[in-house]
Amino acid sequence: MPGFTPIVGAPFGVESAFDLSQPLDAVDAYAIRKAFAEHKLLVFRNQHLSQDEQARALGALGNVLPVGREVAEVSVDGTLGSTALAFHSDLSFTEEPIKVLSLHAIDVEEGETVTRFAHAIAAARHLSPALRDRLSRTSALALMAIVQSRRAIPAVIPDILPRAERPAVIPHPVTGEAILYVSEMQTVRLDGMNETDSDELLHLLFGLLYAPGNVYEHRWRSGDLVIWDNYALQHGRPDLSGVARRRLQRACVADHDFAELCPDFNSSDPRVKAIGRGEDYLADTAVY
Incomplete structure (x- = not known):
């Protein structure tokens, strides 16, 4: 049965050396679910998993999307490249965000590349009762x-980009814990406020979310498998320019993939490419 210990120096998360290359029995799967529900982030060290083995282990936590329906690998010379990523939760701009994410270090420069995690449940606990209720x-x-x-929030919200509205504080879909569900990458504004008031309150909330004591920085070692709750935790990374090796195998728990949730989105649309270049989006009929 997997045994878990706190990650040394981390504000949250636990780690284990349990070998996930073999099928889990009912007791093993229960132990993983229990630890995941409590800690939201699990690190399994010294793993050597194929894509199928990673998916099988993740299956203890729910329905794993098949390869081909979601990004299966993240690398500095491939998907997502080496640029910085602001804190976010995958697919939070849809009606069904991804539930659980996992990355497995297949080939990395030891200790030279990181992923950062911010605990949105812990941040919600620091809100005053009145502000939590308001949000x-x-x-x-x-x-x-x-x-x-x-x-980078556009002056005019592009109607061609997927979006979703939900309360700024939501209950966790499994545990019911309050989650501060705003992020620096994806949250545009808070309803019922003018732009200045919304930006000021978001700035305060980001201060709680991304305070050093609320962030765990995982330094990757080959063989690491990190599994985290995509509702409870946000993730991001610094710029990775100069990192030669960073190949992470990815699998996720979700009911639907991006294509199913956003069937009308077209990444080849010239308006999307213009927004990516930093040009202002003016109207649905704008020409670039």
Whole structure:
């Protein structure tokens, strides 16, 4: 049965050396579910897993999307490249965000590349009861970000980009814990406020979310498998320019993939490419 210990020096998360290359029995799967529900982030060290083995292990936590329906690998010379990524939760701009994410270090420069995690449940606990209640009744607009390296909110919200509205504080879909569900990459504004007031409150909330004591920085070692709750935790990374090797195998728990949730989105649309270049989006009929 997997045994878990706190990650040394981390504000949250636990780690284990349990070998996931073999099928899990009912007791093993229960232990993983229990630890995941409590800690939200699990690190398994010294793993050597194929894509199928990673998916099988992740299956203890729910329905794993097959390869081909979601990004299966992240690398500095491939998907997502080496640019910085602002804090975000995958597909939070849709009606069904990804539930669980996992990355497995197949080939990395030891200790030279990181992923950062911010605990949105812990941040919600630091809200005053009055503010938590207010935010649970205040809608936050999340937009698919074309510029992902920093917070870059367009002056006019493009109607061609997927978006979703939900309260700024939501209950966790499994545990019911309050989650501060806003992010620097994807949250555009808070409803019922003018732009200045919304930006000021978001700035305060980001201060809670991304305070050093609320962030775990995982330094990758080959063989690491990190599994995290995509509702409870946000993730991001610094610029990775100069990192020669960073190949991470990816699998996720979700009911639907991006194509199913956003069937009308077209990444080849010239308006999307223009937004990515930093040009202002003016109207649905704008020509670039």
